[in-house]
Amino acid sequence: MKMTMTQKILAAHAGVDSVRAGEIVLVDVDMVLGNDITSPVAINEFSKFGRAGVFDNSKVALVMDHFAPNKDIKAAEQCKLCREFAAEKRIKNFFDGGEMGVEHALLPERGLVTAGDVVIGADSHTCTYGALGAFSTGIGSTDMAFGMATGKAWFKVPPAIKFYLTGKPGRWVTGKDVILHIIGKIGVDGALYRSMEYRGPGVAELSVSDRLCMANMAIEAGAKNGIFPVDEKTLEFLKKAGAKPPVIYEADEDAEYEQVIEIDMSNIEPTVAFPHLPGNTKTFDEFGEIKIDQVVIGSCTNGRLEDLIQAAEVLKGRKVARGVRTIVIPATPKIYLEALEMGLLRIFLEAGAVVSPPTCGPCLGGHMGILAKGERAVATTNRNFVGRMGHPESEVYLASPYVAAASAVTGKISHPKEVIS
Amino acid sequence: MKVKGRVLKYGDNVDTDVIIPARYLNTADKKELASHCMEDIDREFVRRVKPGDIMVAGRNFGCGSSREHAPIAIKESGIALIIAKSFARIFYRNAINIGLPIVECEAAADEIEAGDEVEMDFDTGLIRNITKNREYKAQPFPAFIQSIIAAGGLVGAVRSGAIGDKTRK
Ligand code: SF4
Numbered sequence: 142m143k144m145t146m147t148q149k150i151l152a153a154h155a156g157v158d159s160v161r162a163g164e165i166v167l168v169d170v171d172m173v174l175g176n177d178i179t180s181p182v183a184i185n186e187f188s189k190f191g192r193a194g195v196f197d198n199s200k201v202a203l204v205m206d207h208f209a210p211n212k213d214i215k216a217a218e219q220c221k222l223c224r225e226f227a228a229e230k231r232i233k234n235f236f237d238g239g240e241m242g243v244e245h246a247l248l249p250e251r252g253l254v255t256a257g258d259v260v261i262g263a264d265s266h267t268c269t270y271g272a273l274g275a276f277s278t279g280i281g282s283t284d285m286a287f288g289m290a291t292g293k294a295w296f297k298v299p300p301a302i303k304f305y306l307t308g309k310p311g312r313w314v315t316g317k318d319v320i321l322h323i324i325g326k327i328g329v330d331g332a333l334y335r336s337m338e339y340r341g342p343g344v345a346e347l348s349v350s351d352r353l354c355m356a357n358m359a360i361e362a363g364a365k366n367g368i369f370p371v372d373e374k375t376l377e378f379l380k381k382a383g384a385k386p387p388v389i390y391e392a393d394e395d396a397e398y399e400q401v402i403e404i405d406m407s408n409i410e411p412t413v414a415f416p417h418l419p420g421n422t423k424t425f426d427e428f429g430e431i432k433i434d435q436v437v438i439g440s441c442t443n444g445r446l447e448d449l450i451q452a453a454e455v456l457k458g459r460k461v462a463r464g465v466r467t468i469v470i471p472a473t474p475k476i477y478l479e480a481l482e483m484g485l486l487r488i489f490l491e492a493g494a495v496v497s498p499p500t501c502g503p504c505l506g507g508h509m510g511i512l513a514k515g516e517r518a519v520a521t522t523n524r525n526f527v528g529r530m531g532h533p534e535s536e537v538y539l540a541s542p543y544v545a546a547a548s549a550v551t552g553k554i555s556h557p558k559e560v561i562s
Numbered sequence: 563m564k565v566k567g568r569v570l571k572y573g574d575n576v577d578t579d580v581i582i583p584a585r586y587l588n589t590a591d592k593k594e595l596a597s598h599c600m601e602d603i604d605r606e607f608v609r610r611v612k613p614g615d616i617m618v619a620g621r622n623f624g625c626g627s628s629r630e631h632a633p634i635a636i637k638e639s640g641i642a643l644i645i646a647k648s649f650a651r652i653f654y655r656n657a658i659n660i661g662l663p664i665v666e667c668e669a670a671a672d673e674i675e676a677g678d679e680v681e682m683d684f685d686t687g688l689i690r691n692i693t694k695n696r697e698y699k700a701q702p703f704p705a706f707i708q709s710i711i712a713a714g715g716l717v718g719a720v721r722s723g724a725i726g727d728k729t730r731k
Contacts, residue, residue: 165706167725181590182630189717208588215588265628265652281630281656283716291720295706329575330622334651363622365651418575505584505627526579526626533583533602 145301146368146392147336150276153390154259162300162397170200171275172254173288174262176244177205179281181219183263184226186286195230196292202234202253203227204244207501209237212508242473242499245269245357245441250473255379256371257388261285261294266441266523268359272352273379274371274389279360299365301336302327303398306343308407313557315451316351317443317521317541320358321412323404325422333363335399338392343406344369349378350447357442358523361419411556413519414539417527425556431538435518436461436549437530438542439470439497440504443521446476448542453485455546455557456492462552467494468510474499494549506530512537519548563684565642565663566692567614571676574620576603578653581624581632595631596638613640616682618674620646624653633657643682645689645700647671658707661715665689670698684711 144152144159152160154168173195175183180203187195195201203223208216220237227235234253236242245266248254256274260267265279280294288294310319324331337359339352347355352369359367369375371389379387410424438444438452449471461467469489471477477499480486486496495510502509504522512518512531517538520530525537540548543557550560580603582595589595600607617636623646624632633656636644644657644664657664663684670689674680678693682700689698703711706725713719 165704178584178587179628179630182634185590186717190720207584213588219588219590263628263630265626267628279628279652281628281633281652281659283630283659284655287659287716287720295725297704329625330648330650333622333648360652363625363650505579507584524577524579524626526577528583528602529579 143395143397144393145336145396145398146338146370146390147276147301147366148298149390150257150259151296151298160298162298164298165295166298167293167295168259169292170261170288170294171258172200172202172260173285174202174244174248174260174264174267175285176207176264177209177216177220177223178207179263179285180223182282183285183289184222186283187289190286190290192290195232195289198231199233200292201232201289202248203232204247205237205241206243207505208507209241209500210498239474243441243444243501246445246472246476249273249353250382250475252382252384255384255387256375257390261288265360266357268364268366269353269357269441271356271359271366271368272349273375274369274387276366276368278366299334299336300399301338302332303401304337304339305341305401305403306339306406307341307403308343308405309346310406310409313411313543314409315541315543316347316354318409318412319404319406320355321414321422321539322409324358324362324420325412327362329361329418329420330363332359335364337362337364337367339369345372346406348447349374350445353445354442358419361523411541411544413544413554414525416525416536416538419523419525419539431517431554433465433519433548433553434516435510435512436465436467436545437470437503437510437518437520437522438545439472440501440522441472442523443542444470444472444476446479448521449476449480449485451542452546453488455543455550455560457488459492459550459560461493461549465549465552466510467549468497468503469494470497470500470502472499503530519545519554521545564681565614565616566681567616567642568612569616569618569674569676569678569680570607570611571674572603572617572619575622575625576619578624578626578629578632582629582635587629587631592634592638595635599635599639611639611641614642615640616680617641617644618671619644620671621648623649625650628652630656630660633660633662637662645670645674658710659716661711663711665700667698667700670700
């Protein structure tokens, strides 16, 4: 058979016994996702297909998260267009207002994706759901329109790189550090067009939240998808979220990988990606004092409860440095509520942080924390391109919630052990 | 089908945030998007670009977000073709889906310089640098992708029946 996990899912959804890398297949999709930026373009294209309705109104999800709560009149018009489309097509999974959360945190939490699914989303970080054993990938608005109309998507079957994980991450090392380490090692196009398939005993050491973070950033290595095997932790997560019954695919023993890269996680240090590429990574022994103006803790990469717990661990009983605007953004309303009930929001507020409603906000330089010329931010987000969080001459440093929170306390990019001994 | 035009050249990892910054994504208006195209990497682009121009770039062109606004802004600016060493995958499919021709050719992307006059024949995959009198051969597209390009994009290909419900191509 010789298929990777990704290839097996694609073959099953193409209705064939096997596929090989390079072949183009048309597959059935289980979920089509769009947001307030990409859906308006898709809705416009959808109208050109001349279909009355979407292929399945329970398999389309529209999430108003990027510029919402509406940041200006134009953003409001875009959300309105989506809202009207959702009403007209009776789309069941439309999230707006108090139901809205950052899409890639929201869909898994709501049980809208499960193991074995094919999920396409007009958002590059749709690859997040690979953490749950799904094939999921970002596509564009025309693909989204095609998906909504036909329930299908075209793909070139990707070759794969196997990442064989061993060891246990150290005290301050999270999934974010592991993925930054990997991208730093292979480069921002190191997995271009390929699947990143995680295997090995190290997988069990990672929480589902860590895996979601790592699959989320597959795109930052240029990959088509990142995917984890399904284990007890996955099944428990899916059950708790009320997802449909999972279908478990496993790579064949003799599956062909272009490359096998072994990653011993016990050797990884807290890692920071310097401007302006996620692959431009450094560990703390490789740089000196870098003063910062802002800290952002949130996004589809690190805005989940576990991330907030880690940030609160560092911020508890401490104050953020004077002049460092610290913005904490729980990724979904449920996370917000859990953080509230656990007392995390109190810790953040007492430390002098701002707690924002769920939104993508500053992650893409939308609103809620834009940088001025020359300013620097440490963010738990996933991209640090030129101008990503504001002025083209501002800088974003990507890091884990531990590092971000420690940096908020000291006012410079800091290892958490500088704050907690 | 052939295109011929003057070259605007860029480096590696040109990302979608510099092609069209998120601050302008509160609209889907093509003209407005084009008016900010490449703004954060080349302030002169909008003023200099002429219909039919060819963009040449290095590795991983279009990396970053899935925003189709990026190839739309480039296409609407008048760019007739992008030649790069490699493209980020979502940008690649978006460009094809909207009917913006893009090709990967390492040697051409290396040697062609800003201001050169370049011609490409899509049928043969032949790229000719008229200014420097050099030729390069790009990989031809797979048949499935050719059918999308020929129909002017994915919508056209579905409407014309070139893409149906068959799963294997
Ligand atoms: S949080 Fe950032 S990366 Fe994630 S979907 Fe929103 S804008 Fe994109």
